[in-house]
Amino acid sequence: MDHFELRDGSLHAEDVALATIADAVGTPTYVYSTATIERHVRVFREGLEGVESGPEGPLIAFAVKANPNKAVLATLAAAGFGADVVSGGELMRARAAGIPANKIVFSGVGKTADEMALALREGIFQFNLESEPEAEMLSEVATTLGLTAPVAFRVNPDVEAGTHAKISTGGSEDKFGVPISRAMAAYARAAILPGLTVQGVAVHIGSQLTDLGPSRAAFSRVGALIAELRAAGHSIATADLGGGLGVPYDPAKPVPPSPAEYGAMVREVTAGWNVRLLFEPGRVIVGNAGVLLTRVIRVKQGETQPFLIVDAAMNDLIRPSLYEAYHAIRAVTPTGAQFTATVVGPICESGDTFAKRRTMDEVKDGDLVAFMTAGAYGATMASTYNSRGLTPEVMVSRHEWAIVRPRQTIESLISADSLPAWLEKETVA
Numbered sequence: 001m002d003h004f005e006l007r008d009g010s011l012h013a014e015d016v017a018l019a020t021i022a023d024a025v026g027t028p029t030y031v032y033s034t035a036t037i038e039r040h041v042r043v044f045r046e047g048l049e050g051v052e053s054g055p056e057g058p059l060i061a062f063a064v065k066a067n068p069n070k071a072v073l074a075t076l077a078a079a080g081f082g083a084d085v086v087s088g089g090e091l092m093r094a095r096a097a098g099i100p101a102n103k104i105v106f107s108g109v110g111k112t113a114d115e116m117a118l119a120l121r122e123g124i125f126q127f128n129l130e131s132e133p134e135a136e137m138l139s140e141v142a143t144t145l146g147l148t149a150p151v152a153f154r155v156n157p158d159v160e161a162g163t164h165a166k167i168s169t170g171g172s173e174d175k176f177g178v179p180i181s182r183a184m185a186a187y188a189r190a191a192i193l194p195g196l197t198v199q200g201v202a203v204h205i206g207s208q209l210t211d212l213g214p215s216r217a218a219f220s221r222v223g224a225l226i227a228e229l230r231a232a233g234h235s236i237a238t239a240d241l242g243g244g245l246g247v248p249y250d251p252a253k254p255v256p257p258s259p260a261e262y263g264a265m266v267r268e269v270t271a272g273w274n275v276r277l278l279f280e281p282g283r284v285i286v287g288n289a290g291v292l293l294t295r296v297i298r299v300k301q302g303e304t305q306p307f308l309i310v311d312a313a314m315n316d317l318i319r320p321s322l323y324e325a326y327h328a329i330r331a332v333t334p335t336g337a338q339f340t341a342t343v344v345g346p347i348c349e350s351g352d353t354f355a356k357r358r359t360m361d362e363v364k365d366g367d368l369v370a371f372m373t374a375g376a377y378g379a380t381m382a383s384t385y386n387s388r389g390l391t392p393e394v395m396v397s398r399h400e401w402a403i404v405r406p407r408q409t410i411e412s413l414i415s416a417d418s419l420p421a422w423l424e425k426e427t428v429a
């Protein structure tokens, strides 16, 4: 459910007409709804009610990669969420938005010594280690700083997530985590490393999961591992079950499991684990809370079909090009008429296609169009390809709205480059 609805025939974000935002900010622009984010926070929490998670309850660490805008993170910080970060940059963003260090989990296969030192100094809640050499490095960095790193190993449970190959992470050929077959040895080694305190286990098998089966299988393996680790003398106090819950993108596809169904599965599988549970949801919190608002530049008649050329492009929203992802496309002021068109951006490659032969609201030159469910992995994956400035972001809360990131100007893009001395001379001459 989201708060993008037609009112008097025109698409609104909460109480604000998208057309008002487009007129003021220009297009393309991302628009986020605070009420939708807050609703998803509530629904996710409610879904987890009744899970056994110790006196503090579950730690819900928002996967910052899904949407790192400071206003989004601050909204989540106010709601009591922590953060799952995968770089020093994300860690600093989370802190800047007011997320306390003791609610931050650091994931990722390639943490550098500098990033480890930063996170250690901040005093984060947990490092999710993804390999044995990473454990050695973290211990060394921590020892040098005179600190101890609280760690979990992210295990690779070898289950197929059943999602797009590029966003599956829990198969034996994926780069993530320590193979579960080597976990006992990895923990045995970590336990004697001077800079580490082993506190938990972590798992994350992929994103946009639309079936609970693979997660259930992965979590069961984690449960068995916890028992084995305890039998070997490790004290396991946390279990991080990652993120991954899918959201509905295509109305023609079955609706993914709800947070309530996910929570019920977690409750069942984790009963008796006697740990604090951690979760790292990203998409399910912010996906439906954002749209990419764009204007039709022109409709071009091709050999066999119309091309709808919009002013957003693959640099602004890369999911369709990268994963053949589906985003619903709606007219901001629909007439009720429909047509079938291929929706493309202005970038000079055929991959700059949002939808092929899509039957959608009929629109004409100059009309506004919204790509729905663009709040997760939208702006955050944008680039400046074709020298297009980064898309602005706007946040709405009831009748108020604010620019939470301005459009990047071409001047700032150009001035970020500099010339080497030998070319500088030539330019002057």
Ligand code: LLP
Pocket: 063, 066, 084, 107, 108, 167, 204, 206, 207, 208, 209, 242, 243, 244, 245, 280, 281, 282, 283, 284, 319, 323, 376, 377
């Ligand atoms: N935790 C870890 C360790 C992750 O790698 C991810 C996502 C998450 C949590 C959050 O997963 P979520 O709840 O959002 O599914 N760019 C792709 C998605 C990449 C996901 C990467 N990892 C897309 O646009 O579909």
